[in-house]
Amino acid sequence: EVQLVESGGGLVKPGGSQRLSCAASGFSLSSYSIDWVRQAAGKGLEWVSSIRSRTTSVYYADSVKGRFTISRDNAKNSVYLQMNSLRAEDTGVYYCARDSSYFEDGMDVWGQGTTVTVSS
Amino acid sequence: QSVLTQPPSASGTPGQRVTISCSGSSSNIGINYLYWYQQLPGTAPKLLMYRNNQRPSGVPDRFSGSKSGTSASLAISGLRSEDEADYYCAAWDDSLSGKVFGGGTKLTVL
Numbered sequence: 001e002v003q004l005v006e007s008g009g010g011l012v013k014p015g016g017s018q019r020l021s022c023a024a025s026g027f028s029l030s031s032y033s034i035d036w037v038r039q040a041a042g043k044g045l046e047w048v049s050s051i052r053s054r055t056t057s058v059y060y061a062d063s064v065k066g067r068f069t070i071s072r073d074n075a076k077n078s079v080y081l082q083m084n085s086l087r088a089e090d091t092g093v094y095y096c097a098r099d100s101s102y103f104e105d106g107m108d109v110w111g112q113g114t115t116v117t118v119s120s
Numbered sequence: 121q122s123v124l125t126q127p128p129s130a131s132g133t134p135g136q137r138v139t140i141s142c143s144g145s146s147s148n149i150g151i152n153y154l155y156w157y158q159q160l161p162g163t164a165p166k167l168l169m170y171r172n173n174q175r176p177s178g179v180p181d182r183f184s185g186s187k188s189g190t191s192a193s194l195a196i197s198g199l200r201s202e203d204e205a206d207y208y209c210a211a212w213d214d215s216l217s218g219k220v221f222g223g224g225t226k227l228t229v230l
Contacts (some may be wrong), residue, residue, distance in 0.1 A: 035219065037165075044122065045157070045208050047219040059218050060209060095164055103212055103219070106155045106170035113164055 002026035002109055004096050008113030012086055020081040020114060022096030027109075030054075030074040030113070035107055036081050038116075040092040041058040051079060053101045064090075086118045123148065124209050124222035131228040133192075136170040137197040140225045142209035144190050148220055152212040156185055159206045168207070169194065196227075204229045 008020040022034060037050040049070040050059045058070050069082040079096060093115050097107035125143040132138040142154065156169035167176050169185040172192065184195045196203055209222040 001138075023147075037221075044206075044224040045159075045210075047210070047221060047222045050219065061218055062216070104153060104171065106167045106176075107157070107165075108167045108176060110164040110166070 004098060004111035006094060006110055006111040006114035009116045010092065011119065013050055013115045014087060016086050016118070017082070017084045018085065018086060018116060020077040020094055020116070022081075022111060024077045024079075024098070027098075028074075029072065029077045029079065029098075031101070031103055033103060034070075034072065034079040035096075035097045035099055036070065036094060037097060037107070038090075038092045038094045039113075040089075043092075049081060050099070050103070052103075060084050067078050083116070086116075088118050091116060091118045100116075122223040123216070123220035124211065125215060126207075126209060126222035126225045128223065129226045131230055132196075132199045132218040133230045134199055134201065136199045137201060138227065139196075139197060140207050140209075140227070142192045142194070142196045142222050144192075144211060146190060146218075147215035148190075148211040148213040149187065149192055151214060154185070154187050155210045156183075156194045157208045157210065159208065161205070165208065199229055201229050203227060215223065 033052045037065045051070045067085045072079045093113040095113045098109040153171045157165040158168045159165040172187040173185040213220045
């Protein structure tokens with residue numbers, strides 16, 4: 001079965017760090033781009049970051065640029081989101097999603113999400 | 121404030137046809153593909169439409185997408201109770217070098 005599973009969420013203090021993982025199964029992650037999308041409680045979807053397959057180009061939303069780093073380990077079939085200098089407004093459910101190499105086919109596989117809570 | 125603009129809500133009765141609009145600009149919808157996602161309560165989003173008007177396998181043909189200029193729309197015909205969900209449009213934005221979502225439209229089936 002093709003699926004993505006996120007992990008690493010939890011409670012973290014403002015200014016702290018957290019690393020999220022997105023593990024793929026049923027397909028080779030190296031052939032796809034991966035996105036992180038978050039959703040605050042009762043709010044809409046917000047794109048956070050993307051990492052392209054093959055070229056490993058990375059992209060970030062302005063709201064996280066300089067604080068978050070996306071990376072991939074094709075050998076482990078996983079993508080990571082390192083989140084530093086966390087703020088209360090980073091609280092929410094973080095989803096990873098699969099997209100095609102050039103982002104043309106949409107995010108067709110989503111994980112179940114992992115919850116990050118930034119609070120003192 | 122979302123880069124793509126959607127109405128916050130829409131509604132219809134079973135069997136009816138409803139449309140949800142998505143407005144953007146020349147740096148996103150105007151030159152890039154538009155995507156639609158459906159999010160049922162308490163679940164992860166699901167890809168509903170890609171490349172403006174293409175349905176992934178398994179999406180009923182009651183759903184259709186269109187794009188013209190810097191605007192797009194999602195149409196749902198033969199509305200069913202299970203269509204009650206939040207719908208989001210999304211696109212790549214060349215100016216931002218990133219993806220952008222609409223604020224979402226909550227569809228209620230009366």
